[in-house]
Amino acid sequence: MKTYDLRSDTITKPTDAMRKAMAAAEVGDDVYFEDPSINKLQEMAAELTGKEAALFVSSGSMGNLISIFLHAGQGREVLCHRDSHIIHHELSSGSALAGAALIGLEGGRGKLNPGALSSAVRPDRYDNCRSGMVELENTINGVYYRRVELKAVSDFAVAAGLPVHMDGARLFNAALASGMTVSEIAAHADSVSFCLSKGLGAPVGSCLCGSKEFIKEARRIRKMLGGGMRQAGILAAAGIYALENNVERLADDHAAASRIAEALSGCSWAELEPADVETNIIFFNTVGRSAGQVVESLAEKGVLGSSDGASTIRLVTSLAVGGGDIDDICSIIEGEA
Ligand SMILES: Cc1ncc(COP(=O)(O)O)c(C=O)c1O
Known part of the structure; x- marks a missing residue:
């Protein structure tokens, strides 16, 4: 995986x-x-x-x-x-x-x-x-x-x-x-x-x-x-x-974060306004599930994020992910029940 x-x-x-x-x-x-x-x-x-x-x-x-x-x-x-x-x-x-x-x-x-x-x-x-x-x-x-x-x-x-x-x-x-x-x-x-x-x-x-x-x-x-x-x-x-x-390519990180935010905005367990994601860092609240549960479940499917509160998750894009990775990440997020 x-x-x-x-x-x-x-x-x-x-x-x-x-x-x-x-x-x-x-x-x-x-x-x-x-x-x-x-x-x-x-x-x-x-x-x-x-x-x-x-x-x-x-x-x-x-x-x-x-x-x-x-x-x-x-x-x-x-x-x-x-x-x-x-x-x-x-x-x-x-x-x-x-x-x-x-x-x-x-x-x-x-x-x-x-x-x-x-x-x-x-x-x-x-x-x-x-x-x-x-x-x-x-x-x-x-x-x-x-x-x-x-x-x-x-x-x-x-x-x-x-x-x-x-x-x-x-x-x-x-x-x-x-x-x-x-x-x-x-x-x-x-x-x-x-x-x-x-x-x-x-x-x-x-x-x-x-x-x-x-x-x-x-x-x-x-x-x-x-x-x-x-x-x-x-x-x-x-x-x-x-x-x-590596300065100009930061635009890729911002675009990737926007795409991930769009994918999250369609998920019933996530609450966020995609326009609030302005650069490479996505913060969102979970609904009906704890942030810890969601982070754990996504990690089992290969997407690592961090949770610094009971209901808040942070995802950050960087040169560690790019190209086709973002499609995969969005599919995993969209498939998360
Ligand atoms: C906004 C901000 N300021 C300062 C720092 C500190 O940087 P360093 O980890 O190099 O000490 C960080 C690190 O994550 C940060 O996010």
Whole structure:
């Protein structure tokens, strides 16, 4: 039986061509700034995001943590959405290690808005914690910020004197879905991180981008966290390959997710509006059966998904599935009683 892995876009494995690029990478000691592949990846990331500089970091979590260290720091609040990755899946590292408080705000479909942000900024009293930064995630659970929404958040932040960090783990998906360029999106944030190891298909790594001064300090915090790298150009080469070869194909993942959403919308046990699926991540509720039961039953037929609640299932498309796989996946879903 063939298995179709829709648990996450992090399950992708480097292709032969990517492995070849890794094997051929020129390397050097990055603590001496001497790894040509890392330097090249960082230059590409800075150019793509329209920022002055970039830093290769081991993970999206590390990029977010470094930004919290630098923008908020000890005793300040990070204003973010209550559904955000830094709240749910990063072990509160922003609090545990950077000393900031993570404040989870309400907002439709995971997105921040000026109303929620302004009600979270405390009056300027000596015993009040100060806001330190705004953190937004784009895409968040597969949903992207519209241009006007980004502008509203960044206008608020500028007026409030708060720096913005964008967790752009899936920044390229957001660009594709919104029709904005990556740099147009990133212009609404002081710093932005994107992951190479999700839909872009690299085995490891993220890029944190921002001003020269911010990245200079970020390098120090990365070192403090034990993230200084040596001949990691082998990994950066996978990132370069991903940026050169795997960005445009994200459109295939979005189209595949739409097709799967259409198939699900015809199933009595699934509740979703296909138009709500905006990129490569499908969330839906089950009806009459628990999410666990449905995930188990689909897995027995070869379609792997994940359930993070009693009635919610997540399916994610990526380069791990493509072409005829999507027809098979839709047939299995449609055949699920
Ligand atoms: C939105 C978002 N931000 C950050 C991360 C963290 O990335 P990493 O797993 O590389 O630490 C993830 C990982 O899934 C994510 O989905």
